[in-house]
Amino acid sequence: NAGVMQNPRHLVRRRGQEARLRCSPMKGHSHVYWYRQLPEEGLKFMVYLQKENIIDESGMPKERFSAEFPKEGPSILRIQQVVRGDSAAYFCASSPSVAGSRDEQYFGPGTRLTVT
Amino acid sequence: QKEVEQDPGPLSVPEGAIVSLNCTYSNSAFQYFMWYRQYSRKGPELLMYTYSSGNKEDGRFTAQVDKSSKYISLFIRDSQPSDSATYLCAMSENRNAGKSTFGDGTTLTVKP
Numbered sequence: 001n002a003g004v005m006q007n008p009r010h011l012v013r014r015r016g017q018e019a020r021l022r023c024s025p026m027k028g029h030s031h032v033y034w035y036r037q038l039p040e041e042g043l044k045f046m047v048y049l050q051k052e053n054i055i056d057e058s059g060m061p062k063e064r065f066s067a068e069f070p071k072e073g074p075s076i077l078r079i080q081q082v083v084r085g086d087s088a089a090y091f092c093a094s095s096p097s098v099a100g101s102r103d104e105q106y107f108g109p110g111t112r113l114t115v116t
Numbered sequence: 117q118k119e120v121e122q123d124p125g126p127l128s129v130p131e132g133a134i135v136s137l138n139c140t141y142s143n144s145a146f147q148y149f150m151w152y153r154q155y156s157r158k159g160p161e162l163l164m165y166t167y168s169s170g171n172k173e174d175g176r177f178t179a180q181v182d183k184s185s186k187y188i189s190l191f192i193r194d195s196q197p198s199d200s201a202t203y204l205c206a207m208s209e210n211r212n213a214g215k216s217t218f219g220d221g222t223t224l225t226v227k228p
Contacts, residue, residue, distance in 0.1 A: 004159070031214065033214060033215070033216075035218075040220070041220050041221075042120075042122070042204055042218035042219050042220040042221050043160065043204065043206075043216075043218040044218070045215045045216065045217065045218075048214035048215055055214055056214055056215055058215070059215070091159055091160070095214075104162060104165055105162070105216065106162065107152075107159035107160045107161070107162075108159050109158060109159045110157075110158075110159050112157075
């Protein structure tokens, strides 16, 4: 049973370019979360999505960041016009669709974004 | 002030030692408590999950929650070099919230 998959694992972008990070949840999971981890820091919640719906985006920066989880295909975290401060590890997690199990989140290996 | 404060470490212990990792929190709405283990340049791995005060044991790991003091702990017995990792505590308000709030992590090294 494959776990949460993220790609690419490493992404290098120049300032001003766009970054697209992809996340495929575990089989049977329809809840996806994105977190950002800066060096020497814990994970900071960004956004929580279900299929075709954004449930909680309270951790998303107001500008340049967007996320989607379409009916078909992976969840996408998109960062427009990247700046050096966006350099971080971005982790995706998914959780089961069974009621009452939503907080058991399983993490992917992360995408390490470097902005030069 | 952060909602979740975690002992920063780093922590270095000899093999076989008992390890205690601790977090405090300020948000009394937190009801669910998790511990994750994260190896270098990997994603966090869920170790323990609990929602009530008291102790929960799983093999060499024991999670302890004291909601009255807003304090949680993870104990590792008979620590092994393979336990060397960063340990993250995480909390959420309810099972339907989705969002988890993490501590900054404690890096543990177990020396053979």
